[in-house]
Amino acid sequence: MSIRPGNPVRTRYAPSPTGPQHIGGIRSALFGWLFARHHGGQFILRIEDTDQKRSVPGSLERILESFAWLGMDIDEGPRIGGEYGPYIQSERLELYQTWAKWLVEKGQAYKCFATSEELAEMRASGGGYDRRYRDLSTAQADNLEAQGKPYVIRFKMPRSGQTTGVDLIRGDVVFDNAQLQDAVLLKSDGFPTYHLAHIVDDYHMKISHVTRAVEWLPSYPLHIRIWEALGWDKPQFAHLPVLLNPNGKGKLSKRKQQFAADGKSVPVLAHEFIDAGYLPEAVMNFLTNIGWNFGDNREVFSTAAAIERFKLEAVNPANSAYPIAKLDWLNSQYIQDSTVDDLARRLKPVLEAAGYAVDDDRLRRVVPLLQVRLKTLNEVVPMAGFFFADWEAFEAPPTEILIQRKMDSAGTAAVLSGSLPVLEDLDEFSHEAQYSAMAAYAKATGYKNGQVFGSLRAAVTGQRVSPPTFETMEILGRAESIRRIELALQALRQPAS
RNA sequence: GCCCCAUUCGUCUAGCGGCCUAGGACGUGGCCCUCUCAAGGCCAAAACAGGAGUUCGAGUCUCCUAUGGGGCACCA
Numbered sequence: 001m002s003i004r005p006g007n008p009v010r011t012r013y014a015p016s017p018t019g020p021q022h023i024g025g026i027r028s029a030l031f032g033w034l035f036a037r038h039h040g041g042q043f044i045l046r047i048e049d050t051d052q053k054r055s056v057p058g059s060l061e062r063i064l065e066s067f068a069w070l071g072m073d074i075d076e077g078p079r080i081g082g083e084y085g086p087y088i089q090s091e092r093l094e095l096y097q098t099w100a101k102w103l104v105e106k107g108q109a110y111k112c113f114a115t116s117e118e119l120a121e122m123r124a125s126g127g128g129y130d131r132r133y134r135d136l137s138t139a140q141a142d143n144l145e146a147q148g149k150p151y152v153i154r155f156k157m158p159r160s161g162q163t164t165g166v167d168l169i170r171g172d173v174v175f176d177n178a179q180l181q182d183a184v185l186l187k188s189d190g191f192p193t194y195h196l197a198h199i200v201d202d203y204h205m206k207i208s209h210v211t212r213a214v215e216w217l218p219s220y221p222l223h224i225r226i227w228e229a230l231g232w233d234k235p236q237f238a239h240l241p242v243l244l245n246p247n248g249k250g251k252l253s254k255r256k257q258q259f260a261a262d263g264k265s266v267p268v269l270a271h272e273f274i275d276a277g278y279l280p281e282a283v284m285n286f287l288t289n290i291g292w293n294f295g296d297n298r299e300v301f302s303t304a305a306a307i308e309r310f311k312l313e314a315v316n317p318a319n320s321a322y323p324i325a326k327l328d329w330l331n332s333q334y335i336q337d338s339t340v341d342d343l344a345r346r347l348k349p350v351l352e353a354a355g356y357a358v359d360d361d362r363l364r365r366v367v368p369l370l371q372v373r374l375k376t377l378n379e380v381v382p383m384a385g386f387f388f389a390d391w392e393a394f395e396a397p398p399t400e401i402l403i404q405r406k407m408d409s410a411g412t413a414a415v416l417s418g419s420l421p422v423l424e425d426l427d428e429f430s431h432e433a434q435y436s437a438m439a440a441y442a443k444a445t446g447y448k449n450g451q452v453f454g455s456l457r458a459a460v461t462g463q464r465v466s467p468p469t470f471e472t473m474e475i476l477g478r479a480e481s482i483r484r485i486e487l488a489l490q491a492l493r494q495p496a497s
Numbered sequence: 498g499c500c501c502c503a504u505u506c507g508u509c510u511a512g513c514g515g516c517c518u519a520g521g522a523c524g525u526g527g528c529c530c531u532c533u534c535a536a537g538g539c540c541a542a543a544a545c546a547g548g549a550g551u552u553c554g555a556g557u558c559u560c561c562u563a564u565g566g567g568g569c570a571c572c573a
Binding site: 050119123175187191193195214217251317322325336374404450463464467469 | 520570
């Protein structure tokens with residue numbers, strides 16, 4: 001990595017405040033952030049709100065929340081501060097205007113008085129802007145301006161020759177200058193366009209490496225020419241691959257809801273990952289592993305370990321279909337590797353949001369039963385919500401749940417009533433003691449373990465799927481377990497009206 | 498239409514001229530384990546887009562074609 005000696009690495013994420021944070025943007029930001037952290041540099045947040053029409057209030061807060069949730073710390077930015085602020089472009093208008101004017105004075109840019117009708121005509125006749133105001137004399141331009149005609153400032157792109165850019169991920173990229181238009185730098189409302197604003201800001205904020213999505217590659221030669229016209233040393237550039245829809249068709253969209261092969265809706269907005277019960281560590285691991293890989297055939301790694309190894313040059317230049325199915329697996333890995341206390345802490349708000357009153361001690365006893373069973377935090381509700389419901393309100397499940405496969409009503413009733421004295425007679429109501437006693441009961445009565453244990457499961461949990469039966473009964477306690485078995489027996493004896 | 502970028506199993510990827518009879522992971526299928534659901538173990542199917550070159554030798558280099566993505570705004 002050729003970093004100019006003495007210059008710290010400074011990267012930035014510069015989103016437009018146009019609403020919820022999209023995972024594609026966050027992924028781009030992540031690579032810039034990993035790079036900055038790897039080199040002990042700074043990561044800056046800058047808000048690019050030069051298109052007032054598209055600004056959505058509250059966007060900044062959501063960006064900040066997303067980064068905080070993921071653990072991506074920001075060194076400088078709005079609300080955070082820093083010595084190169086303000087970090088919101090609409091608060092820096094004068095700077096852009098000054099430099100746009102400077103470029104005009106130097107003959108590197110010019111005032112263009114084309115009306116929207118003129119532009120529409122040019123477009124209709126097939127071409128882009130035909131540079132018709134490029135060679136106006138200063139006197140002519142002054143005259144039009146004196147008449148109060150609105151104008152924009154356009155960059156004078158060289159009309160021939162080539163521009164070669166260096167991209168850290170794909171090497172040299174060569175463009176014919178004639179392909180590029182005379183881009184607008186300053187709009188008629190006095191606001192800069194992206195092309196001017198980001199360069200002025202990257203320069204003044206001492207950005208060392210511009211990490212941005214590939215869609216900027218085609219305008220890279222324009223930016224190079226602007227940097228040179230301004231007479232500033234350029235930063236280095238890396239154009240990052242983007243996320244495609246899960247089927248590989250088109251850029252991952254935030255507007256259209258996406259569906260994976262299994263029909264499940266795919267999270268694409270930052271808050272959707274939280275709502276769906278994913279852990280931030282898993283999401284970070286997931287995103288880092290798209291377009292970059294840890295090496296050593298390792299799929300699960302901490303952010304800290306990724307920072308240590310991260311190299312921009314190692315980023316895969318190809319775009320990626322969004323491999324969302326891997327996130328479920330990764331999330332389950334992180335859940336399995338969590339400590340009981342940590343997982344309990346994360347599960348508690350999920351259960352509470354579902355309306356349960358959560359007792360911490362009971363939660364800590366339940367968590368070990370869940371660790372290998374949860375793919376997302378949210379699954380705790382259908383799997384183990386019954387532990388936290390009001391026990392006194394428990395009702396026997398309908399008989400179609402009570403009577404499991406390969407059993408009938410009479411058999412289920414026989415097994416349940418036969419279990420009662422066995423469970424009552426146990427010295428210890430531990431799951432080990434329950435298991436050996438009930439396994440012996442099954443053997444003696446000729447039922448399969450599954451028939452006996454499953455009947456108890458349904459009676460005691462009210463569910464067909466649950467944590468292991470005896471562990472569950474141990475937590476419910478003997479009295480409650482027996483009470484529930486008796487309720488089930490009553491239900492079975494009701495005439496099937 | 499013009500320009501740019503990309504192209505290894507279904508998907509994410511390893512591979513930077515011989516170590517590749519192409520490795521890992523997710524997913525899928527099978528078997529084992531098993532009180533449900535999981536987890537775990539074992540096994541399997543599954544890829545170098547196509548064609549020309551360069552080279553003793555090409556997944557790795559070059560060119561062409563195809564396909565995919567992106568850009569050509571007073572949006573970013």
